[in-house]
Amino acid sequence: MRAMKTHKGRVAPMDRSNVDTDMIIPKQFLKSIKRTGFGPNLFDELRYLDEGQPDQDCSKRPINPDFVLNQPRYAGASVLLARRNFGCGSSREHAPWALDDYGFRVIIAPSFADIFYNNCFKNGLLPIVLEEDIGDHLFKEAEESEGYELAVDLEAKTVTTPSGESFGFEVDDFRRHCLLNGLDDIGVTLEDGDVIQSYEDRRRQTAPWLFNSPA
Amino acid sequence: MAGKTLYDKLWDDHVVKQRDDGSALIYIDRHLLHEVTSPQAFEGLRLANRKPWRLDANLATPDHNVPTTDRARGVDGIVDPVSRIQVETLDSNCDEFGILEFKIKDQRQGIVHVIGPEQGATLPGMTIVCGDSHTSTHGAFGTLAHGIGTSEVEHVLATQCLVQQKMKNMLVKVDGKLAPGITGKDVVLAIIGRIGTAGGTGCAIEFGGEAIRDLSMEARMTICNMAIEAGARVGMVAVDDKTIDYVRGRPFSPKGEQWDQAVAHWRTLHSDHDAVFDKVVELDAADIKPQVTWGTSPEMVVGVDGTVPDPDREEDPIKREGIVRALKYMGLKPNMPISEIRLDRIFIGSCTNSRIEDLREAAAVVKGKKVSTTLKQAMVVPGSGLVKAQAEQEGLDKIFIEAGLEWRDPGCSMCLAMNADKLGQGEHCASTSNRNFEGRQGFGGRTHLVSPAMAAAAAIAGHFTDVTQLTR
Numbered sequence: 001m002r003a004m005k006t007h008k009g010r011v012a013p014m015d016r017s018n019v020d021t022d023m024i025i026p027k028q029f030l031k032s033i034k035r036t037g038f039g040p041n042l043f044d045e046l047r048y049l050d051e052g053q054p055d056q057d058c059s060k061r062p063i064n065p066d067f068v069l070n071q072p073r074y075a076g077a078s079v080l081l082a083r084r085n086f087g088c089g090s091s092r093e094h095a096p097w098a099l100d101d102y103g104f105r106v107i108i109a110p111s112f113a114d115i116f117y118n119n120c121f122k123n124g125l126l127p128i129v130l131e132e133d134i135g136d137h138l139f140k141e142a143e144e145s146e147g148y149e150l151a152v153d154l155e156a157k158t159v160t161t162p163s164g165e166s167f168g169f170e171v172d173d174f175r176r177h178c179l180l181n182g183l184d185d186i187g188v189t190l191e192d193g194d195v196i197q198s199y200e201d202r203r204r205q206t207a208p209w210l211f212n213s214p215a
Numbered sequence: 216m217a218g219k220t221l222y223d224k225l226w227d228d229h230v231v232k233q234r235d236d237g238s239a240l241i242y243i244d245r246h247l248l249h250e251v252t253s254p255q256a257f258e259g260l261r262l263a264n265r266k267p268w269r270l271d272a273n274l275a276t277p278d279h280n281v282p283t284t285d286r287a288r289g290v291d292g293i294v295d296p297v298s299r300i301q302v303e304t305l306d307s308n309c310d311e312f313g314i315l316e317f318k319i320k321d322q323r324q325g326i327v328h329v330i331g332p333e334q335g336a337t338l339p340g341m342t343i344v345c346g347d348s349h350t351s352t353h354g355a356f357g358t359l360a361h362g363i364g365t366s367e368v369e370h371v372l373a374t375q376c377l378v379q380q381k382m383k384n385m386l387v388k389v390d391g392k393l394a395p396g397i398t399g400k401d402v403v404l405a406i407i408g409r410i411g412t413a414g415g416t417g418c419a420i421e422f423g424g425e426a427i428r429d430l431s432m433e434a435r436m437t438i439c440n441m442a443i444e445a446g447a448r449v450g451m452v453a454v455d456d457k458t459i460d461y462v463r464g465r466p467f468s469p470k471g472e473q474w475d476q477a478v479a480h481w482r483t484l485h486s487d488h489d490a491v492f493d494k495v496v497e498l499d500a501a502d503i504k505p506q507v508t509w510g511t512s513p514e515m516v517v518g519v520d521g522t523v524p525d526p527d528r529e530e531d532p533i534k535r536e537g538i539v540r541a542l543k544y545m546g547l548k549p550n551m552p553i554s555e556i557r558l559d560r561i562f563i564g565s566c567t568n569s570r571i572e573d574l575r576e577a578a579a580v581v582k583g584k585k586v587s588t589t590l591k592q593a594m595v596v597p598g599s600g601l602v603k604a605q606a607e608q609e610g611l612d613k614i615f616i617e618a619g620l621e622w623r624d625p626g627c628s629m630c631l632a633m634n635a636d637k638l639g640q641g642e643h644c645a646s647t648s649n650r651n652f653e654g655r656q657g658f659g660g661r662t663h664l665v666s667p668a669m670a671a672a673a674a675i676a677g678h679f680t681d682v683t684q685l686t687r
């Protein structure tokens with residue numbers, strides 16, 4: 001998994017509560033055999049005026065100019081500023097996969113749906129819970145100043161605005177450790193790579209037939 | 216101190232690291248892959264920029280989506296584009312990462328649980344995993360084998376290990392002698408009928424007793440295959456001469472001095488006489504009749520001479536409700552004799568019963584006879600290209616074809632109907648597969664699980680009939 005110690009990026013404010021996983025990535029896009037490639041269909045129904053189908057060239061579709069991600073000033077945003085209960089709905093990981101594939105790295109909201117919150121960490125995304133009034137403040141700044149960026153320091157657990165205002169946030173130590181070091185389950189197991197290697201070396205000696213290829 | 220069970224021995228041999236929270240890092244000797252559960256795992260490796268830990272531990276083949284006809288066209292012969300993409304993806308992933316794959320046109324291709332043992336890729340004492348719940352099949356060789364999910368497929372690819380909690384030890388002992396004509400399939404269905412589909416939950420089941428020892432390796436595989444239908448992820452049989460004879464001379468099997476060394480170790484792979492099991496269930500082999508499932512769960516099973524149950528006679532309200540629902544789905548009346556169920560199709564195949572011995576048993580029953588004209592279809596789908604070749608060498612294909620059964624190419628086929636082989640709505644099928652769930656073999660399809668010999672007898676009669684009475 002991709003590690004994250006700090007992140008600084010352009011902010012897209014999505015002023016809407018209860019954004020569910022079907023909104024994040026509609027179900028017709030789940031047949032894919034991949035975890036990547038969902039980016040063009042992120043928020044598909046909000047983003048485009050037509051009904052999206054898999055394997056479509058999204059660059060030719062009519063876009064909804066009112067949707068925040070379609071406004072040029074938010075192009076290339078990597079920090080999503082969101083409202084209450086973001087990511088509610090199903091447990092599918094396609095939702096974080098789509099956000100990640102689009103380019104988001106940090107999502108800030110007053111609250112997240114549990115499973116979605118968990119799934120984010122598994123996929124290298126950082127969901128940050130900030131109080132509603134701090135959120136309001138950030139929304140206001142982001143909408144007022146073009147090119148507005150936020151800086152996130154996971155080690156220090158802070159979010160800092162361009163004017164130097166800093167807000168602390170809470171995150172579980174184990175999850176933080178995994179994200180700081182880019183560790184997923186596999187990463188954690190690989191921390192014992194040398195133990196695995198020495199087990200394997202010993203087995204090669206004591207049970208060499210386990211390592212045969214077809215004759 | 217009490218001795219160890221077979222499961223204890225296999226577990227202890229593979230602990231790489233015991234963690235403080237009770238979980239352990241377990242080393243995986245063999246990882247089998249197929250097209251359905253692996254694409255996102257490979258994708259995960261790519262995204263994280265990881266390589267497989269040990270290439271030669273992996274063996275792949277497409278099986279779920281492959282068509283059972285017109286195989287000369289290879290991947291292009293797969294009509295459904297989604298199925299085709301899955302197969303093509305397995306091919307390209309295996310090529311990219313350097314994993315050995317028996318592709319669709321390779322004679323060694325087949326159902327993943329058939330080809331492992333056939334190639335000697337399944338060896339006693341191994342830990343074996345695959346993104347498929349019927350991986351328990353391989354336990355017939357005294358291995359620790361179970362199914363895993365896609366994220367674990369990725370974990371095994373990347374680390375050669377799994378994080379596991381130890382299961383409980385359960386012994387299912389079948390003592391005495393089976394009556395002639397009673398097969399491994401009847402034994403395992405009778406066990407599931409007895410302990411239920413949750414009877415083995417949380418346990419690793421060892422199948423033992425005289426009747427199990429008397430069975431061939433093929434029959435033991437059939438039994439372990441369905442351990443998962445009894446709720447146990449793992450089913451096992453101790454190693455004996457039959458195991459060792461089966462493994463000898465196969466492509467992955469050890470040779471020469473290594474062989475002797477391996478055999479010496481394999482001989483230790485049985486539960487010690489003073490081993491203690493958490494749970495023991497005993498069955499008398501002599502009581503086991505040919506089994507037929509009447510409902511929508513493998514535990515809904517009776518002897519062929521029995522009748523469909525009457526919900527009014529069930530005291531437990533939850534079970535009663537289950538019977539009512541199943542009878543409705545299956546279109547059956549309470550107290551109806553099993554032999555009166557009219558069949559539409561016959562399916563002989565799947566990782567439970569598509570090995571050479573299964574085909575021989577079925578062929579022996581249909582030889583010189585004709586499939587009932589009341590049937591819409593009867594098909595035989597061998598478990599692998601090599602099983603198919605062997606059967607043809609023995610002339611079994613001609614026996615089937617002359618009797619009016621279709622002789623197909625290897626794959627999962629109508630076991631789960633991911634390819635074109637499906638039941639129509641409301642159709643009854645005598646099937647040698649392992650799951651009779653609603654819709655499993657096609658939308659609205661009605662599955663009755665039986666042994667290959669029973670399926671063959673049903674093909675001739677057009678309804679269920681006691682195969683042991685025919686052969687007498």
Ligand code: SF4
Binds near residue numbers: 349
């Ligand atoms: S034959 Fe059926 S049960 Fe076996 S692996 Fe294929 S689909 Fe699964």
